[in-house]
Amino acid sequence: MGLKVSDLVKSFGTTQALRGCSLDLRAGEVLAIMGENGSGKSTLVKILSGVHRPDAGTITVGGDTVPFLGTPRDSIAVGIATVFQEILCVPQQSVLTNIWLGQDGLLRRRVPALERRQRAAAVLGTLIDDPHLDLPAAQLPLSERQAICVARALVRAPRILILDEATSALDVATRDRLFEVLGRLRAEGTSVLFISHRMDEVEEIADRITVMRSGEAVATLNRGEATTRELVALMTGSTDVHQQMHPTLDTPAGGASKHHVVLGATGVRLRAGATPIDAEIRAGEMLGVAGLEGHGQDAFLRVLSGVPPVGGSVTCAGGNGHSAVRSPADALRRGIAYVPRDRRDESIFESRSILENFQVATLDKDRRRGLVMRARAERRFEHFVHLLKIRAGNRSNPITSLSGGNQQKVVIARWLAMNPRVLLLNDPTRGVDAGTKRDIYRVLSEAAAQGVAVVMLSTEVLELVELMDRVLVFREGELFTELSRSGLTRSRLVASYFGRVEQA
Amino acid sequence: MTGRLIAGARRRPAGFAVLLVIVLIVVNTIVQPAFASWNQVAPTLGTMAPFAIAGMASTPAFLSGGGGIDLSVAPLIGFINILLVTKLFGTPFGSPFLAVPILLAVGAAIGAINGVMVARLRIPPVIATLGTYFVLSGVDLDLVPNPVTASPNWTDHLAGSIGPVPGALVTIGVPLALWYVLRRSAFVESLLAVGDHDATAFSAGMNVNAVRISAYALGGLIAAIGGIALTGLVQSADSQTFGNYLLVALAAVALGGANLTGGRGGLFPSVMGAASIFLLENLLTSLHTSAYFIQVAYGAVLFVAVLFGARLFRQESTA
Numbered sequence: 001m002g003l004k005v006s007d008l009v010k011s012f013g014t015t016q017a018l019r020g021c022s023l024d025l026r027a028g029e030v031l032a033i034m035g036e037n038g039s040g041k042s043t044l045v046k047i048l049s050g051v052h053r054p055d056a057g058t059i060t061v062g063g064d065t066v067p068f069l070g071t072p073r074d075s076i077a078v079g080i081a082t083v084f085q086e087i088l089c090v091p092q093q094s095v096l097t098n099i100w101l102g103q104d105g106l107l108r109r110r111v112p113a114l115e116r117r118q119r120a121a122a123v124l125g126t127l128i129d130d131p132h133l134d135l136p137a138a139q140l141p142l143s144e145r146q147a148i149c150v151a152r153a154l155v156r157a158p159r160i161l162i163l164d165e166a167t168s169a170l171d172v173a174t175r176d177r178l179f180e181v182l183g184r185l186r187a188e189g190t191s192v193l194f195i196s197h198r199m200d201e202v203e204e205i206a207d208r209i210t211v212m213r214s215g216e217a218v219a220t221l222n223r224g225e226a227t228t229r230e231l232v233a234l235m236t237g238s239t240d241v242h243q244q245m246h247p248t249l250d251t252p253a254g255g256a257s258k259h260h261v262v263l264g265a266t267g268v269r270l271r272a273g274a275t276p277i278d279a280e281i282r283a284g285e286m287l288g289v290a291g292l293e294g295h296g297q298d299a300f301l302r303v304l305s306g307v308p309p310v311g312g313s314v315t316c317a318g319g320n321g322h323s324a325v326r327s328p329a330d331a332l333r334r335g336i337a338y339v340p341r342d343r344r345d346e347s348i349f350e351s352r353s354i355l356e357n358f359q360v361a362t363l364d365k366d367r368r369r370g371l372v373m374r375a376r377a378e379r380r381f382e383h384f385v386h387l388l389k390i391r392a393g394n395r396s397n398p399i400t401s402l403s404g405g406n407q408q409k410v411v412i413a414r415w416l417a418m419n420p421r422v423l424l425l426n427d428p429t430r431g432v433d434a435g436t437k438r439d440i441y442r443v444l445s446e447a448a449a450q451g452v453a454v455v456m457l458s459t460e461v462l463e464l465v466e467l468m469d470r471v472l473v474f475r476e477g478e479l480f481t482e483l484s485r486s487g488l489t490r491s492r493l494v495a496s497y498f499g500r501v502e503q504a
Numbered sequence: 505m506t507g508r509l510i511a512g513a514r515r516r517p518a519g520f521a522v523l524l525v526i527v528l529i530v531v532n533t534i535v536q537p538a539f540a541s542w543n544q545v546a547p548t549l550g551t552m553a554p555f556a557i558a559g560m561a562s563t564p565a566f567l568s569g570g571g572g573i574d575l576s577v578a579p580l581i582g583f584i585n586i587l588l589v590t591k592l593f594g595t596p597f598g599s600p601f602l603a604v605p606i607l608l609a610v611g612a613a614i615g616a617i618n619g620v621m622v623a624r625l626r627i628p629p630v631i632a633t634l635g636t637y638f639v640l641s642g643v644d645l646d647l648v649p650n651p652v653t654a655s656p657n658w659t660d661h662l663a664g665s666i667g668p669v670p671g672a673l674v675t676i677g678v679p680l681a682l683w684y685v686l687r688r689s690a691f692v693e694s695l696l697a698v699g700d701h702d703a704t705a706f707s708a709g710m711n712v713n714a715v716r717i718s719a720y721a722l723g724g725l726i727a728a729i730g731g732i733a734l735t736g737l738v739q740s741a742d743s744q745t746f747g748n749y750l751l752v753a754l755a756a757v758a759l760g761g762a763n764l765t766g767g768r769g770g771l772f773p774s775v776m777g778a779a780s781i782f783l784l785e786n787l788l789t790s791l792h793t794s795a796y797f798i799q800v801a802y803g804a805v806l807f808v809a810v811l812f813g814a815r816l817f818r819q820e821s822t823a
Contacts, residue, residue: 051707076709088707090700092767097693102708104690106718152708 002027002191003048003080003160008057010043017043018054019215025160030182030192032202035212036235036405036433041195042085044212045164048193049082050075062159076102079159083149083166085431086344091138096120098137098148099155124151127177143171143293150178161185162193165431167201168459171293172497179205197433198460199228211235232434259283262453263304263336263422264322267312270299271477276312279472279479281422286448287455288464291474292497298341298426300474301457305338305424306331316422337361337415341426341457347411348399355381355395357410362417384413389439405436412440416447423447425456429463441467465490475499517761518773520809521780524759528783536790549672550663550737552782554581557730558749559756559778560679560771561723565618565629566757568719569699569766572622575633577727577753579640580614582746584731586647589654589741600658607728614640615724619717644743651742654735662736675733676775679726683771686722692770695719699766726771752781755802759809780805 003025010018018040025031035041046052048059050069059066061078069075075082089098099120103110111119117133124131127147137145146169153161161182167175182192182205196202202209203223210220211234219234226234259282267276277300281287289297303309306328315322316334325331328338340346349357359366359377366376378395385392388409392402399407408428415423423444429437445467448454458464464471470484473496481496495501516522533540539548558577565574584607592598597606614636621632662671686692698705698715706712730749738745759777762769784805788798 049707071709072707073709073711082707084707088701088704090697090704090767092700092763093693093697097697101697101705102710104694106694106711106714107686107689107691109690 002062003193004060005044005048006058006060008044008047008059009055010047010052011055017215018047018057021057021212021215021217023210023217023220025191025193027191028186028189029207030186030194030205032194032196032206032209033212034196034202034209034231034235036435039212039235039433040215041212042164043215045082045084045162045193045195048075048080048160048162049084050080072102076156080162081153081156081158081160082162083153083164085165085168087142087145087169088149089137089145092136094134095124095131095137095140095148096133099124099133099151101152103156119155120151123155124148126154126181127151127174141294142169143174146170147174147178154181158190160191160193162195164195165197167196167198168431169293172494173292175201197431197437199231200462235434259285259451260317261322262317263455264315265300265304265312266315268300268303268309268314269311270296270303270309272310274310274477275479277479281453281455283421283453284448284451285453285469286445286467287453288468288471289455289457289474290459290461290464290471290493290497291480293459295497296474296477296479297457297472299477300472300479301338301424301426301455304331304422304455305336332361332418335419335421337418337420337423339411339415339423339425339428341430343404343407343411348407350398350400352399353396354392354399354402354410357399358384358414358417361414365417380417381413384409384416387416388413388443405432408432409436409439412443416443420452422453422455425454427457427459429458429460437463461490461493464488465493473497516773517763517768518770518776519761520812521760521773521776524780524805524809525776525783528780528787532783532787532790535787539786539790546665546670546672547663548786549670549676550733552779553663553672553675553733554730554737554749555752555756555782556676556775556778557581557679557726557733558753559760559774560676560683561726561730562753562757563760563762563769563771563774564695564719564723564726565633566762566764567695567699567766567769568716570622570629570702570716572629572699572716572719572766573633573754573764574615574618574720574723575630575750575754576614576618576636576640577723577730578746578748578750579637579644580611580724580727581730581734581749582644582743583614583640584611584728585735585738585746586644586741586743588659588732588735590647590652593655593657598657604732607732608725611728611731612721612725615727616717616721618724619720622720623713623716641743644746648741648743651740651744653740657735657739659732659736660739662733664736671736672733675729675736678729680771680775682726687770691715691718696767699763701767752778752802755806756781759806761809777809780809 006022008018008021021040021044033041043052047054050072053070059069066078090101096117100116120133121131124147127150128144137148150166167178170178186192194206206223208220208222210217211231212218213235261280262283263281265277265279267278269276289301291297304314306325313324316325316336318334325334355377358381363372365380366372381395384390390409391406399410412428429440444454465488468488470482471488471493472482473480480499481501483493483496538544558581561577562574565572587610588603588607592603597603618633618636621627622629662675664671666674694710694715698710698712702712734745756777757774758764759780760769760773762773781802784801785798788801
């Protein structure tokens with residue numbers, strides 16, 4: 001079968017997203033596409049899945065030229081199934097409905113009821129244990145909702161499967177099972193287009209890697225043909241091979257313990273009956289929180305951001321000793337800023353401008369005699385544009401005109417601008433390209449060096465190992481262990497996710 | 505056992521409305537024992553039928569999401585009533601075997617026009633159907649500036665009895681039966697999915713526009729049945745009566761427990777919503793409450809239903 005893309009061109013207004021992109025996906029292979037945000041990966045995926053129409057170029061599926069992929073229906077009809085970066089579920093409907101979504105006609109059911117259930121259970125069962133087909137999708141954790149999206153694609157038995165950052169929300173166990181499924185599909189002749197920012201995943205699953213840069217496919221390499229450094233160089237187009245994917249920073253640690261405690265968790269329970277958690281967070285340290293998806297690290301971070309826990313309390317250093325943080329609003333007043341995980345739903349205001357999105361948390365600073373001075377906001381924003389290397393055109397354009405990575409930078413700028421004492425970040429580098437990650441790492445460690453306590457949840461092991469002074473690992477809603485800088489290695493961290501303690 | 509029943513009822517969106525209907529039937533019977541007598545049932549249901557059907561006709565637009573709402577249901581009911589009385593009765597087309605298909609087709613077509621405006625032309629549903637509301641209201645007034653009494657006709661049975669069966673069971677039952685069939689087909693599942701999150705539905709390859717247009721057409725078709733039921737009740741053509749059903753129909757959907765932004769609800773809950781409003785009015789009327797106060801009571805019940813019904817009777821999603 002296979003898929004061949006030749007000279008695809010696509011512009012959005014004045015931005016050229018694809019400028020003559022060609023690539024070749026063979027039958028029975030996993031082809032990874034790597035590239036920084038803005039390199040055209042997403043646009044390519046959206047064209048192949050029928051969301052966007054190309055301005056020029058041809059798409060061939062199994063030797064037949066596909067004249068026109070006008071809608072997702074057309075794409076599905078030629079045998080392409082896509083799992084999108086966003087987790088797309090119909091939340092109030094059952095898991096079963098979610099898996100079979102889009103397969104029926106307006107009235108006609110294409111698959112009999114019993115077969116629907118059996119096949120849905122079988123497909124979802126390859127990814128997660130004991131799938132509940134009748135629960136509304138909204139009641140499942142993020143990782144399982146992502147698994148539903150994958151199952152929706154798999155149940156179509158596609159000739160070509162596109163996974164666009166589809167592993168980013170999956171927990172490690174589910175991801176491993178997905179990789180097993182991909183291996184089986186590959187053996188059966190299915191072609192898989194695999195888009196991921198995670199180097200380890202690409203190395204594990206991809207037969208070949210196509211690197212994209214500035215709307216073109218600049219190189220295609222076999223597995224193992226290039227080192228991480230060389231791939232990064234191809235992606236960034238720079239010859240500076242010393243730029244690493246994950247820069248090892250000058251350790252800001254060591255001195256951290258000298259600083260005072262700014263935030264403390266006392267007897268915090270994330271669920272009833274759990275062992276209470278005590279933790280201290282000091283000024284100027286970088287603290288990672290980690291674990292398998294849904295094991296409490298997310299809840300813990302939210303508790304630090306002021307959401308009341310099931311039991312216990314969070315205290316914050318104030319003028320006269322420590323006092324309890326009562327609510328997210330209270331936390332904000334005390335200088336605790338929180339960057340949520342879900343950019344679209346929880347952090348950005350989609351219809352507002354870039355500048356307004358930056359300004360919203362610190363409007364007071366631009367106020368003079370009751371009026372908001374736009375020029376002041378612009379001046380303040382410029383500082384962060386340089387600091388974070390935000391690539392933004394006109395500051396009055398809607399925030400949605402920016403790439404995901406730049407949106408994230410604007411959100412981080414928004415909270416840094418309030419000069420927080422504690423900066424909480426919930427997986428800020430999820431779905432963000434290597435260059436943006438570097439910028440975010442740099443800014444966070446600079447902030448820590450200036451005394452901000454940075455607490456970051458991450459799903460990426462390397463990031464935690466290379467960036468953090470210490471990492472709190474959560475398991476089943478409890479604090480499982482704490483790894484300090486000296487004992488923080490990749491294998492120890494991953495082992496602890498699974499409840500094992502490895503000796504250093 | 506009882507506990508399971510209660511738990512089961514609480515999962516149903518219509519739980520609160522069903523409870524309200526049962527309580528109101530009991531209270532009505534206590535206040536006015538004749539209420540429950542058998543020969544009262546058919547006329548009572550006949551009076552209720554246009555409320556219930558208007559509620560059902562308003563439902564699919566809400567369920568289809570995207571800010572869906574159909575404000576043109578009430579004037580469409582009036583239009584069908586006027587068409588039937590002034591254009592079809594007294595002609596060969598006045599027989600039920602011709603009139604019913606014609607009117608259903610007209611209703612569905614007007615609904616489909618709403619659907620096309622909303623789905624294809626991307627006019628916000630409030631505006632699109634408000635436009636249709638004005639057009640139909642104007643046409644209604646133009647056709648019958650003054651009420652026209654209908655010649656004796658077959659619709660009389662619909663507000664009374666067909667043999668031993670209350671006619672209203674037919675007019676209310678037909679949309680419910682149609683909905684039941686649609687539930688067995690893929691349509692209702694698609695409609696709820698589109699209403700729940702249209703971007704997901706679109707990316708999964710669903711024809712979102714076709715589903716939305718069908719939803720509005722279905723609303724129009726049900727409204728046509730409402731027009732026929734109204735004719736049975738009033739036995740005249742009148743461009744004023746439909747006003748009674750305009751807002752009550754929308755309230756019925758909310759009271760029934762549907763999610764007004766789409767994705768959850770059905771026709772039966774809306775019938776229960778309409779029935780509770782109707783029974784409340786009946787109760788207050790038999791207590792000689794002022795007509796103005798009845799309006800206040802509608803509002804109060806709506807607040808209570810939406811506030812407490814949501815807490816007690818719905819398992820809200822956790823995320």
